[in-house]
Amino acid sequence: MQQVFKRPASLMDVQTHFCPGCQHGTIHRIVAEALDEHGLRDRTIGCASVGCSVFLYSYFDIDVVESPHGRASAVATGVKRARPESIVFTYQGDGDLAAIGTSEIIHAANRGEDITVIFVNNTTYGMTGGQMAPTTLVGQKTSTTPYGRNQSKDGAPLKMAELLSNLDGVAFSARVAVNDPRNLIDARKQISRAFRYQAEGKGFSFIEALSACPTNWGMNPLQANARVGAELIPYFPVGVFKNVHNL
Amino acid sequence: MQARKFVKGNEAVAMAAIEAGCRHYFGYPITPQSDIPEYLAREFPALGGEFIQAESEIASINMLLGASACGVRAMTSSSGPGISLKQEGISYMAGSELPGVIVDICRQGPGLGGIDASQADYFQATRGGGHGGYRIIVLAPASVQEMYDLTMLAFDLSDIYRMPAMVFADAVIGQMKEAIIPNPRPAATLPAKDWVVRGRKEGTEQRVVKSLKLGDGEMEAFHWQMHERYHELQEKESRWEEFETADATLVVTAFGSAARIAKSAVMAAREAGMKVGLLRPITLFPFPAKAYHDLTGRCRKILDIELSTGQMIDDVRLSVQPGTEIDFYGRPPGAGSLPTPEEIFEQIKNALLIFTNLSPFTRF
Numbered sequence: 273m274q275q276v277f278k279r280p281a282s283l284m285d286v287q288t289h290f291c292p293g294c295q296h297g298t299i300h301r302i303v304a305e306a307l308d309e310h311g312l313r314d315r316t317i318g319c320a321s322v323g324c325s326v327f328l329y330s331y332f333d334i335d336v337v338e339s340p341h342g343r344a345s346a347v348a349t350g351v352k353r354a355r356p357e358s359i360v361f362t363y364q365g366d367g368d369l370a371a372i373g374t375s376e377i378i379h380a381a382n383r384g385e386d387i388t389v390i391f392v393n394n395t396t397y398g399m400t401g402g403q404m405a406p407t408t409l410v411g412q413k414t415s416t417t418p419y420g421r422n423q424s425k426d427g428a429p430l431k432m433a434e435l436l437s438n439l440d441g442v443a444f445s446a447r448v449a450v451n452d453p454r455n456l457i458d459a460r461k462q463i464s465r466a467f468r469y470q471a472e473g474k475g476f477s478f479i480e481a482l483s484a485c486p487t488n489w490g491m492n493p494l495q496a497n498a499r500v501g502a503e504l505i506p507y508f509p510v511g512v513f514k515n516v517h518n519l
Numbered sequence: 520m521q522a523r524k525f526v527k528g529n530e531a532v533a534m535a536a537i538e539a540g541c542r543h544y545f546g547y548p549i550t551p552q553s554d555i556p557e558y559l560a561r562e563f564p565a566l567g568g569e570f571i572q573a574e575s576e577i578a579s580i581n582m583l584l585g586a587s588a589c590g591v592r593a594m595t596s597s598s599g600p601g602i603s604l605k606q607e608g609i610s611y612m613a614g615s616e617l618p619g620v621i622v623d624i625c626r627q628g629p630g631l632g633g634i635d636a637s638q639a640d641y642f643q644a645t646r647g648g649g650h651g652g653y654r655i656i657v658l659a660p661a662s663v664q665e666m667y668d669l670t671m672l673a674f675d676l677s678d679i680y681r682m683p684a685m686v687f688a689d690a691v692i693g694q695m696k697e698a699i700i701p702n703p704r705p706a707a708t709l710p711a712k713d714w715v716v717r718g719r720k721e722g723t724e725q726r727v728v729k730s731l732k733l734g735d736g737e738m739e740a741f742h743w744q745m746h747e748r749y750h751e752l753q754e755k756e757s758r759w760e761e762f763e764t765a766d767a768t769l770v771v772t773a774f775g776s777a778a779r780i781a782k783s784a785v786m787a788a789r790e791a792g793m794k795v796g797l798l799r800p801i802t803l804f805p806f807p808a809k810a811y812h813d814l815t816g817r818c819r820k821i822l823d824i825e826l827s828t829g830q831m832i833d834d835v836r837l838s839v840q841p842g843t844e845i846d847f848y849g850r851p852p853g854a855g856s857l858p859t860p861e862e863i864f865e866q867i868k869n870a871l872l873i874f875t876n877l878s879p880f881t882r883f
């Protein structure tokens with residue numbers, strides 16, 4: 273009998289702590305598949321961030337360095353400069369990368385560090401209980417925007433994939449979603465591409481992955497998944513914003 | 520023998536880092552330490568080193584964390600406001616048991632303060648500085664030669680004890696020029712770095728560098744383990760200089776730039792026939808408590824001199840034998856506030872005149 277579906281070797285065979293319907297798990301899986309596909313696992317170093325994905329090392333069967341909240345792209349810079357032969361990626365939430373870590377991500381990207389950044393945008397601070405994130409949609413209710421995000425006071429949600437694609441140091445920038453089969457297949461393709469960029473030494477690659485957070489959105493998994501398509505994608509369009517080497 | 524070189528304190532730090540095998544430097548400009556990144560930016564390319572002028576001190580300490588997790592010798596340097604920004608990263612490094620050298624060429628504060636010498640960051644340096652109840656190794660050079668020697672020592676101690684080490688000087692020591700002998704890196708027995716991340720090869724164990732400790736009792740055990748390590752440091756690595764202490768009635772104590780000035784005053788006092796000595800801590804953490812304890816069995820009084828309103832004096836009080844009198848003379852940081860040897864000479868004279876026999880706690 274032929275096995276047609278299995279756990280990627282880069283993922284451990286354990287249960288995750290993610291809530292039902294959370295898409296961090298799906299994104300973990302796709303990243304692991306990309307590492308397997310390019311045969312990178314044994315030279316990959318992951319830089320975990322602070323957020324619901326803090327246990328990166330409990331799920332990825334790779335070496336991992338923990339980073340302070342928001343600093344993963346600076347930590348990854350240090351790792352890559354010390355071990356240029358390694359494949360280095362960060363895995364950061366939207367609070368982590370687009371609020372407290374904005375300076376670090378912009379400058380790592382602008383230096384064109386040869387790393388891959390996986391940015392998980394779930395429009396909220398998952399781990400701390402659903403506060404407003406820099407990506408929270410206008411009008412979205414969170415525990416710190418009980419009347420909805422007010423653009424005139426809180427600003428508009430940051431579009432990181434587009435923003436970073438404007439920097440000369442960025443070689444590849446794409447936004448993906450995992451809410452339906454078509455988007456999932458495309459997410460696989462883009463994440464694989466992002467790691468190919470690094471494997472071939474072609475520069476900084478950035479993936480923004482839209483992700484459902486049923487718990488803090490106050491929805492069940494199906495509703496939350498539906499929200500990704502109905503509300504997130506219209507504001508955060510999926511697609512490739514930069515692909516300088518046409519990989 | 521190495522040829523003598525006439526260099527600035529900050530340059531000596533950079534030269535020593537290179538000699539110690541450091542090829543990774545991450546920094547952000549701030550006076551009075553910028554000669555360090557400038558020197559390394561110039562010298563590293565030919566040596567295959569990695570120099571990054573980071574976007575902030577926060578980024579640079581985290582680059583240090585990442586590089587250090589890979590096992591390379593790495594350094595950052597800064598001063599006052601920048602050292603404050605590094606504290607988060609230093610705390611994570613301590614929690615992750617990562618080595619790494621941080622050079623602090625102190626300036627005045629609080630806030631933007633000013634760029635003159637100060638010793639008012641003694642507490643920040645010796646009490647850990649960030650959150651979580653950790654300590655780091657703190658070395659206090661008092662000459663350009665020591666800037667060189669102690670920077671190399673900082674790398675070794677940091678690797679041996681797996682904790683960040685700080686070279687703690689100030690604008691005076693960082694900016695002045697002296698002749699030094701750039702000695703070759705001393706031999707040291709260093710533990711294998713069998714914990715570094717390197718990419719998990721099939722059949723080898725996964726390695727994780729982290730500070731998160733959620734297991735039942737895990738963090739408590741870690742704190743006791745750190746406590747033990749600090750104790751071991753105190754036993755094995757306390758360093759200090761004694762000058763004319765054998766028959767001294769009064770022992771002046773000071774570190775770094777204040778100790779240089781104090782030494783001149785002590786020499787003048789000796790010439791004038793006063794029985795005065797100097798005790799200069801070289802390691803501020805571990806604090807050389809034993810030296811104070813032993814000396815205070817022999818001398819009658821300690822005169823503590825600091826470029827602050829008194830911070831090291833807390834450690835002096837904890838180290839001396841009960842009943843020892845402690846006088847204090849402080850010049851808090853500021854332009855024009857560096858004491859002269861004559862000024863300290865007067866303090867020595869006064870201290871010798873008045874023995875109050877009061878408890879040190881009522882004196883200050």
Ligand SMILES: Cc1ncc(C[n+]2csc(CCOP(=O)(O)OP(=O)(O)O)c2C)c(N)n1
Nearest residue numbers: 322323324341365366367368396397398399
């Ligand atoms: C310096 C600092 N500030 C605040 C926190 C608390 N904190 C932990 S996770 C987090 C936000 C996580 O949100 P995000 O990055 O979006 O990740 P998610 O959990 O949504 O995946 C915050 C604010 C912290 N750990 N450190």
Ligand code: SF4
Nearest residue numbers: 290291294324398485
């Ligand atoms: S809180 Fe949200 S992001 Fe965190 S695990 Fe639960 S669903 Fe996922």
Ligand SMILES: [Mg+2]
Nearest residue numbers: 365366396398
């Ligand atoms: Mg989030």
